[in-house]
Amino acid sequence: MDLDALLRCVGTTSCVVTQLTSGMIIGMLLFLIASGVTLIFGVLNVINFAHGSLYMIGAYAAWTFYQLTGSYFVSALGAAVAVGMLGVLFERVLMSKVYGSNVLMQLLVCYAVVLISDDLIKIIWGPVPLSMGMPPEFRLPPIRFMGGVIPPFYLFMILAAMAIGLLLWLVIVRTRFGSVVRAAAINGPMVSALGIRVNLYYAAVFGIGSALAGAAGALAAPVRSLTPGMGFSILIESFIVTVIGGMGSIVGAFVASIIIGLTRSFGSIGFPLFVDGVMFLIMALVLIFKPSGLFGRPHR
Amino acid sequence: MTSTESRRASRRQVLKGAGALAAAGVIGAPAISKAQTGTIKIGVPTILSGRVAILGQTSVGGLKVVFDKFNAAGGINGRKIEMVVRDSKGAPQEAAKVTRDLINNDKCEIILDAEASSAAFAVQEVIREIGVLCLHSNSETSSLTADPKLHVPTAFRTARQGIHDAIGGGDYAAKIAKAKGLKKWATCSPDYAYGRSNTAEFMEYAKHFDGNIQVVEESWPKLFQPDYTEVVTKLLNAKADAMYSALWGGDLVAFIDQANLYGLFDKQASFMVNLGDYGVVDQVKQFPQGVYSGGRYNRTVPATKENEEWYQNYVKTQKHKPTNWSWENAVAAEFVVEALKKTNGDTNGKKMAEAIKGMTLKSQFGTKGTVTMRAEDNTLVDYIIGYGVSLSKEPYVSDFQASAWEPIFELEKQWKKKQGYIS
Numbered sequence: 194m195d196l197d198a199l200l201r202c203v204g205t206t207s208c209v210v211t212q213l214t215s216g217m218i219i220g221m222l223l224f225l226i227a228s229g230v231t232l233i234f235g236v237l238n239v240i241n242f243a244h245g246s247l248y249m250i251g252a253y254a255a256w257t258f259y260q261l262t263g264s265y266f267v268s269a270l271g272a273a274v275a276v277g278m279l280g281v282l283f284e285r286v287l288m289s290k291v292y293g294s295n296v297l298m299q300l301l302v303c304y305a306v307v308l309i310s311d312d313l314i315k316i317i318w319g320p321v322p323l324s325m326g327m328p329p330e331f332r333l334p335p336i337r338f339m340g341g342v343i344p345p346f347y348l349f350m351i352l353a354a355m356a357i358g359l360l361l362w363l364v365i366v367r368t369r370f371g372s373v374v375r376a377a378a379i380n381g382p383m384v385s386a387l388g389i390r391v392n393l394y395y396a397a398v399f400g401i402g403s404a405l406a407g408a409a410g411a412l413a414a415p416v417r418s419l420t421p422g423m424g425f426s427i428l429i430e431s432f433i434v435t436v437i438g439g440m441g442s443i444v445g446a447f448v449a450s451i452i453i454g455l456t457r458s459f460g461s462i463g464f465p466l467f468v469d470g471v472m473f474l475i476m477a478l479v480l481i482f483k484p485s486g487l488f489g490r491p492h493r
Numbered sequence: 494m495t496s497t498e499s500r501r502a503s504r505r506q507v508l509k510g511a512g513a514l515a516a517a518g519v520i521g522a523p524a525i526s527k528a529q530t531g532t533i534k535i536g537v538p539t540i541l542s543g544r545v546a547i548l549g550q551t552s553v554g555g556l557k558v559v560f561d562k563f564n565a566a567g568g569i570n571g572r573k574i575e576m577v578v579r580d581s582k583g584a585p586q587e588a589a590k591v592t593r594d595l596i597n598n599d600k601c602e603i604i605l606d607a608e609a610s611s612a613a614f615a616v617q618e619v620i621r622e623i624g625v626l627c628l629h630s631n632s633e634t635s636s637l638t639a640d641p642k643l644h645v646p647t648a649f650r651t652a653r654q655g656i657h658d659a660i661g662g663g664d665y666a667a668k669i670a671k672a673k674g675l676k677k678w679a680t681c682s683p684d685y686a687y688g689r690s691n692t693a694e695f696m697e698y699a700k701h702f703d704g705n706i707q708v709v710e711e712s713w714p715k716l717f718q719p720d721y722t723e724v725v726t727k728l729l730n731a732k733a734d735a736m737y738s739a740l741w742g743g744d745l746v747a748f749i750d751q752a753n754l755y756g757l758f759d760k761q762a763s764f765m766v767n768l769g770d771y772g773v774v775d776q777v778k779q780f781p782q783g784v785y786s787g788g789r790y791n792r793t794v795p796a797t798k799e800n801e802e803w804y805q806n807y808v809k810t811q812k813h814k815p816t817n818w819s820w821e822n823a824v825a826a827e828f829v830v831e832a833l834k835k836t837n838g839d840t841n842g843k844k845m846a847e848a849i850k851g852m853t854l855k856s857q858f859g860t861k862g863t864v865t866m867r868a869e870d871n872t873l874v875d876y877i878i879g880y881g882v883s884l885s886k887e888p889y890v891s892d893f894q895a896s897a898w899e900p901i902f903e904l905e906k907q908w909k910k911k912q913g914y915i916s
Contacts, residue, residue, distance in 0.1 A: 208730045215726040222720075311542070320546030321741035324750060326778025335756050344727055344754035347722075384883040416754065417719050419778070422543050426719055461723035462730070465713065487729075 199463030210341025212458045220454025221354035225409035226427060227434035227446040228361060229402035235441030236378040236398045239288060240296060241252045242303035244431065245424025246310040247403045251276045251410025252419050253318055256325050259414075265328035269411035273404045280403020281396050288399065291393070307425075322418040331415070350412050357408060358447055361401070365443065374398055378441070431448040433472055437479050439489020448487060531841055532575035533568075535560075535829070536595030538616060539607035539631075541580035543717060545742040547772040548818050552607035552631060553578055554811035555822030558803075561810070563830050569838040574829075578599055581612055583716075587671070588612030591681035592619045602840035603627070605825055607818070610634040610687035611716065614643075621645045625866045626832075626845040630825040631818050633658070634686045635694065638872040639914050647842040648847055649871040651825040653817070655691040657715050658766055658878055660904045661896025663698025665880040666764050669785065670703045670735065675762055679733035681724060681748070683740055684713035691739040691766070694900060699737075709733055717744060721751045728752075733761055741767035746776045753779045769881065771814035774889045784883040784888055793888040794895075795877060798858035820858050824873065827854055828866060860898060874898065 202208040226248055233241050241247075251272045258268035283306065291299050331346040365371040377384045377391050385391045410424075417423070434453055438445025453472055460468035479486060537556065539549035564573040577599050581588035588608050595601040596619075604627040606616045613632030620627040627648045627876060629637060635656040637643060669675065680696065682688035692711075700706045710731035712724045725748075728736060736757075740748050745767055752758060758781040766787030767773070774780060788794055792804040802825075807815045832848035833840070851868035858864060859875050867874045880903075881893035909915045 201729060205730075211726045211729060212723075215722045218722050219720060315542065315546075320542060322545075322547065322549060322746060322776060323771070324746050324776045324778055327750070332779070335754065342726075342755050346754055413719075416747070416751050417744040418750070420543055420546070420743055423719060424718070449882065458723045458726065461712070461727050465711075465727075 194464050196463055196466070199459060202459070202462050205340075206344075207340025210339050210343070212462065213455070214341065214347065214351070216455035216458035217351050217451065218454070219457050220406035220452075221351050222409055222413055222449040223427070223430055223434050223453060224358060224450035225354050225405050225412070227431040227450055228358060228432055228443050229405035229439065231435050231441055231443060231446045232361070232405070233399055233402040234435070236374055237288075237292065237395055239292060239299050240303075241253060241288070241399075241402065242300055242428070242469050243283070243306040243310070244402075244406050245279070245428030246307050247276050247280060247406035247424070248413075248427060249314065249419075249422070250279065250310060251407030252414045252423065253323075253410075254407065255319075255411035255414040256323055256419055259325055259328075265330065265415070271409065272411035273408040276407025276410070277404030280406075281400040283403070284396050284399035289395070306359045311421045318419070320421060320465040322420045324418050325414045327415050335457070346415065353412060357405065360444070361405070362443060367403040370394075370397075410491050430472070436476050437486060439486025441490075442486065442488040445486055445488030503680075511630070531572060533572050533603070533833070534575050534577055534599060534601040536592065536599060536601030537578040537605045537607050538581045538591045538595065538612070539578065540583040540609065542582055545583065545609065545717070545744075547742060547816065548609060548631065549578075549580065549607060551772065551813065551816040552822045554807065554813065554815065555819035556605060556607075556826045558807055558810060559823050559826035559830060569833050572838055577858060581608060583609055583612055585612045585615035589615040589619050592616050593623075596623055596625060601625075603829060603845070604718065605630055605822070605829070607631050607822055610637070611685050611842070613637060614686065617643060617645055617648055620648050625842045626829075626840070626849075628825040628828060630822045632675045632687070634690050639909060639912070641736045641914055644871070647846040649828070649846070649866055651828060651866075651873045652821045653876060654872055655687065656694050656905055656908055657901055659691065659694030660698050660901045661878045662695050662766060662880055663700075663899070664702050664766070664896065665894060666695070666699045666735075666737070666785070667702030667706070668911055669761075669762065670699065670706055673762065675735040676705050676707060676732075677733045677735075678706055679710035679712070679728050679731045679736045679761075680708060681712040681714065681728060681736060681738045682742065683716045685716050688713070688739050692737060694908075695737055695739070696764070701904075714740075714744070714748075714833055719747065721748045724748070725752045725755050725757055728757060728837060729755055729760070735762040735764065737764045737766075739766055741770075742772060743776075745773050749777050749781060753781070758784060761824060764880075767817075767854070768883055769890045770816045772816045775814065778781075780883065780885040780889070782883060782885045784876060785880055786883045788877060788879045788881065788890075788895075790815055790820050791888060791890055791893075794879075794881075794890065794893050795857065797857060804859055824854070824856060824858060824864060824876075827856070828852065838892040860895060
C-alpha cells in the first residue's frame, strides 16, 4: 500500500488528469464488452461465456481488414459487422438450442466455442502474437491538458465507446425495435402471441451484443498484442462489471465500467499489489448490500 | 431489462459458471504425441499457446536444428532422437503434469525443459523425484541453479542467468547514468519469479556501480497482462530519469505499443533487457530508437561467419527468425548430443549428468568461441552478454558492448555469499 503516493497524485492536477483519462480508457473498452454481455443476458437470459472469444475474433478480423484495406475505420466497422454476423450464426446454430437449459449446459456450449475459436485462430493466424500498430492518422504527439497527458487514439477510443453506448441506449429506449426487445425480455411468449417473430429479435440482439464485442476488439487491436486466448482475461473483468452494474442493465454496465477503470488507474498508484483484490471486494460488497447490482432490478 | 421467467439463471449460477470457466481455462487439455520404439525420446514441456507461444515455437526450432543434424548423421548406435513436445501453457501445475506424462507415459528418457521460470521450478521438482537428465533451457531466474536447496544433480541450465545479466547490465547502466546524470529510476517488470529477481538484481548492481542511483517507482504488471495503460501513466507520473524493464515477448510488444502513445520513451532513458530479440523487433510497429537494449540473439552479435551461417540455416529450415530461446535450446541440444557420445548412447540420468558436468563446448554463442557448463552449480557460463542501443531497422542494435566475465564471476560469488548460497 502506498497511500502517500495516491494522495500526492490526487493533489496534482497533471496526475489526476492522466489517471482519470487512463481510467476512462480502461473502463470504456470494458463497457463495450460488458454491455454486450448484459444486453444478451437481459433479453435472452443466457450468459454468453464465449463473449471474450468474440472480442478476440473482432481484434483479429480488424487486423486482417487493416492489412487488406489500410483503413483503420473500415477495418473497425468491418470487424464489428463480421462479428455481429458470426454472433447471429452462433445464436441460431448453438445458443438457441440451450435457451432454458441449465446454466452449466450453456457454459459447456460456450466453453466448446472458446476452445474451438482459440484453435481456429492458431490455425488461421498462427500462435505468434500479432500487432496491428498505430494507424498513421493517430500517430500524433499526446495531447497536453492541464499538465496531464492524453494520447489522441485513446481520446478517440473513449468517444467512440461512448457514442456506441449512446446509440445502443437510443435504439433500446427510443425505437420500435427496442420496444419489442424490451417486451420480449419481460415476456417472450406474449410478444410471440402478438404475431411478432421473437426468434428473429433474439438473433438480432445476440448479433448486436456480438458486434459490440467485435467493436471492442477492433478498438483494442492497435494497442494490444493479438494472441489466441486474449479474450479470456477481459471476460472475467467484464463479468465483474456486469455483476456490479446489475445484470441486464446497460446504464449499470456503463457506471460499473468507469468504477473498475478508475479503481485500476488510481489503484495502480495507491495499492498496486491489491488492485484485483479491490475490484473483487467492490463486487462482493455490491452482492452483499445490493444483490441485484447497482442498476439491476431485483429478481422475482 | 429483466425477465420474470423461471428459466432465469441466478447470480450464484453465473458466478459458479464464471468460476468453472476460469478453472477450465487454467487446466486446459494436453496434446497427444505418437511413440516410436528404438528412438531416444526427449520430452519438451514448453509454451505453445497464448501470448508467448513464440517462446515454445523458437525453442523447438533451436532444438530441431541440432537434433535433425544428429539424426541425419545416423544418430548413435543406430538410435535417433525423437522429440515429444507438449504445451503447458506456461502454467506450473500443467508443466509438472506434462513432465510426468512425458517420462511415465511417453517413456521419454531426457527432459529438455523449455519453460519460462514460472513453470521451470515445478519441472525441477519432478526431476528431483524421477532423476532423469533435465536441461532447463529458458528459465533465467538465478536461484534455480544458484540456490543449493533447489539443487538437483541431474538438472542443468543452458539459459542465460539473471544475475549474470544484472551484473553486466548494472555496470553498463551505471556508466550511462553517470555520463547523463540519471539518478531517479523507475522499474516495470512482470510480477513473477523472473521479473522480480531480475529487476532486483539489475538495480542492485546499477546502484553498486553508481551510488547516486535511487529507485523512485516500481510497477509489477501481471504476466500476460493485456492492458498496460495504468502502468504507463504511473511511470509518467513518477517523472523518473530512467526506467528498467524486464518485460518480454508479447507483453513487451504490447507495453511498447501502449507506451508509445504517451511518448514515454521520449521522456526518459529506457533500459530493456529483453528488447533486442527478433520476436519483439519484428512485431513492434513503432520500434523505439535509442533505447538501451540487452543482448538476446542477434545475427550480428557476434559478427562472425559462424553466427551468420547459423542464422541463415535456422531461417531456412525453421521458416522463422531465431530468438534468444533458440540459441539457448540449441546449446542444450548440443550438450545432450555430446553427452550421448560420451556415454555411448546410455541415457541414464546419472551417467549423462556426469558427462555434462563441467563440459566445455565449441560454440559461436560463447565469448571465446566456447561455452562451459560450470560444475559447481550446473549452469552455463562464458556465453555472450551485453547491451547495445536499439535501432528501428536491421540490425536493430548498434554499439553492442559485451560484458567481461571475470568481474561477473567475482560479483556473482559475493552475491551468492550474501544470499547464503555459499559460505
